[in-house]
Structure formats: C-alpha cells, structure tokens
Amino acid sequence: MSLRIVVTVKYVPDATGDRHFADDLTVDRDDVDGLLSELDEYAVEQALRIAEDRRDHGVDAEVTVLTVGPEDARDALRKALSMGADKAVHIEDEELHGTDAIGTSLVLAKAVEKAGYDLVISGMASTDGTMGVVPALLAERLGVPQVTLLSEVSVEDGAVTGRRDGDAASEQLQAPLPAVVSVTDRSGEARYPSFKGIMAAKKKPVESWDLSDLGIDADEVGLANAYTSVESAAExxxxxxGTIVKDEGEGGRQLAGFLASQKFV
Incomplete structure (x- = not known):
C-alpha cells in the first residue's frame, strides 16, 4: 500500500520588489527576484504532514512537488525539497510563455498523470495572479473530486477529509481518492528548512519535462492562445x-479636520 502525493507550486515575483510589465504585457520576470509562492508553502506543509502520518501507520508515502515555469522556477522546487519533499518535476518550455490559468491547468493535468498520483494538493491561490481557480480546473481535467479551501486536511481509509471554514459556519468535507484539494493559510504554519534539509535537497531528483514529454501541442498554450490577457497597463x-501638521496648540483640531475631510471619521 502506498500514497502518492503531488503538490503543485508556483514560482512568483517577490511582492516586495518593484514589478513591471514587459513589452507583451506579461510580468517582466527578469526585472524582479522570484520565490516559492507563500500560499504554496502551506500546501507543501500539509503534504508532508499527511505523508508523515501515513508512514507512522505503516503506509509508504511519497511527496512530489511540481511546477511550471522558467529556469529560475527550480528555486521554488529546491525550497520545497529542502522542506522535506522527496522529489520534484519541472515543466519548462519556451512555448509556455504567457500561458493563462486554463492552459496551465492542462499542463499540470498532463504532468500529474505522467507522474502518478493519489492526491494533489495546491495552495488556495498564487500570490501573483490570486485567481484561485487552478485547483478546480485541474480536478475537472483529471476527472476527480475537488475539495477546496481547506483549513484542516487528513487522509485515511482511501479518502481525504477536511474542514472548510466560512464566515458563519464550518463544513466537514470528504472525497474518495484520487482527489484534488487546496488548503488555506489557516491550515498550519509551514516549517522552515533545516540545514540538514537544505543539504539533502541537493541530492534529491528533479526531472525536467517539456511540452513534447506531455503530448501537448504549442497551439494549446502560450500567450497567443490564452483565454485571458492584459489589454493595457500603466505605471x-x-x-x-503627505500633509504635515505642525502642533502649535491646534494640532489636534487640524488632524481631526484632515481625517474628516478624507472621510476616515
């Protein structure tokens, strides 16, 4: 008995950096540093916890991290491997430039099928696009159940169980494996890579695939074939x-007046 977990992760521009659009109105990734999307760290953490729990119960479990992106996207995979994932797959192809969420879900689905899986775990959204639709699109393409936006998740007896928290109530959800789930930033703090983990990550396998490896034609992906695109952008x-208030006995009144004029009070 074994459990194969695939975690989809994304290499995103650093939100603290000064980001710009390229001439084709895609994000200029050469102009800003990138990193593993913070929300995907929660997905990696939950995959590791599930794998550890299953091993404690005598079940073999393997965690594979999967990303689609340019050469630098390997940095996201290395971060996940240093956290404890077992192996990684990097999908890289020049024809993927500008691919939107729909095209990305196609690539991920083909890659997940090729890698082999029982459970796919994703973050609730990427920190750059913040669409949050890829897990649902991926589940649809794979033809398996989706259990999304979970703040608690576990696997037992061939099923995934989780809790989804709403504004007024919480739901307990369950789906048979194979399945796709997404987890929120309330699911549990992601672990920091240890020095031992960082060193071990250097020896873990990272496979590189392109579109031909997945049987995908170039006219199914890329900016020219995207269903969504940026039409215009401005700096x-x-x-x-700012407004400076000098306190010469009337500072409080001036501050109150400014706040009122901005409709803050």
Missing amino acids: RPARTA
Missing part, C-alpha cells in the same frame, strides 16, 4: 508628499 502613480 503606478508616484507617491505625493
């Missing part, structure tokens, strides 16, 4: 100087 206006 964010520069910050203007």
Whole structure:
C-alpha cells in the first residue's frame, strides 16, 4: 500500500520588489527576484504532514512537488525539497510563455498523470495572479473530486477529509481518492528548512519535462492562445508628499479636520 502525493507550486515575483510589465504585457520576470509562492508553502506543509502520518501507520508515502515555469522556477522546487519533499518535476518550455490559468491547468493535468498520483494538493491561490481557480480546473481535467479551501486536511481509509471554514459556519468535507484539494493559510504554519534539509535537497531528483514529454501541442498554450490577457497597463502613480501638521496648540483640531475631510471619521 502506498500514497502518492503531488503538490503543485508556483514560482512568483517577490511582492516586495518593484514589478513591471514587459513589452507583451506579461510580468517582466527578469526585472524582479522570484520565490516559492507563500500560499504554496502551506500546501507543501500539509503534504508532508499527511505523508508523515501515513508512514507512522505503516503506509509508504511519497511527496512530489511540481511546477511550471522558467529556469529560475527550480528555486521554488529546491525550497520545497529542502522542506522535506522527496522529489520534484519541472515543466519548462519556451512555448509556455504567457500561458493563462486554463492552459496551465492542462499542463499540470498532463504532468500529474505522467507522474502518478493519489492526491494533489495546491495552495488556495498564487500570490501573483490570486485567481484561485487552478485547483478546480485541474480536478475537472483529471476527472476527480475537488475539495477546496481547506483549513484542516487528513487522509485515511482511501479518502481525504477536511474542514472548510466560512464566515458563519464550518463544513466537514470528504472525497474518495484520487482527489484534488487546496488548503488555506489557516491550515498550519509551514516549517522552515533545516540545514540538514537544505543539504539533502541537493541530492534529491528533479526531472525536467517539456511540452513534447506531455503530448501537448504549442497551439494549446502560450500567450497567443490564452483565454485571458492584459489589454493595457500603466505605471503606478508616484507617491505625493503627505500633509504635515505642525502642533502649535491646534494640532489636534487640524488632524481631526484632515481625517474628516478624507472621510476616515
């Protein structure tokens, strides 16, 4: 008996950096540092916890991390491997440039099928696109149940069980394996890679696949074939100087007046 877990992760531009669009109105990734999407770290963490629990119960479990992206996206895989994942798959192909969520779900589905899986775990959304639709699209393409936006998840007796928290109530959900789940940032803090984990990650296998390995034609992906694209973009206006209130006995009144004028009070 074994459990094969695939975690889909994304290499995203650092949100603290100064991001720009390229001439084709895609994000200029050469102009900003990238990293593993923070929300995907929760997915990796939950995969590792499930794998550890299953091993404690005598079940072999393997965690594979999978990403689609440019050469630098390997940094996201290395982070996940250093956290404890067993192996990684990197989908890289020049024809993928500009692929939207629908095209990405196709690539992920083909890659997940090729890798072999019982459970796919994703973050609730990427920190750059923040669409949150890829897990559902992936489940549809794979033809398996989806259990999304979980703050608690476990696997037992051939089924995945989780809790989804809403504003007014919580739901207990369950689906038979194979299945796709997504987890929120309330599912549990992601572990920090240890020095031992970082060193061990260097020896873990990372496979590289392109579109031909997945049987996908170039006209199914890429910016020219995307269902969604950016039509126009403008630079964010520069910050203007703030209003300075000098307290010469009337500072409180001036501050209250400013807040009222901005409808803050």
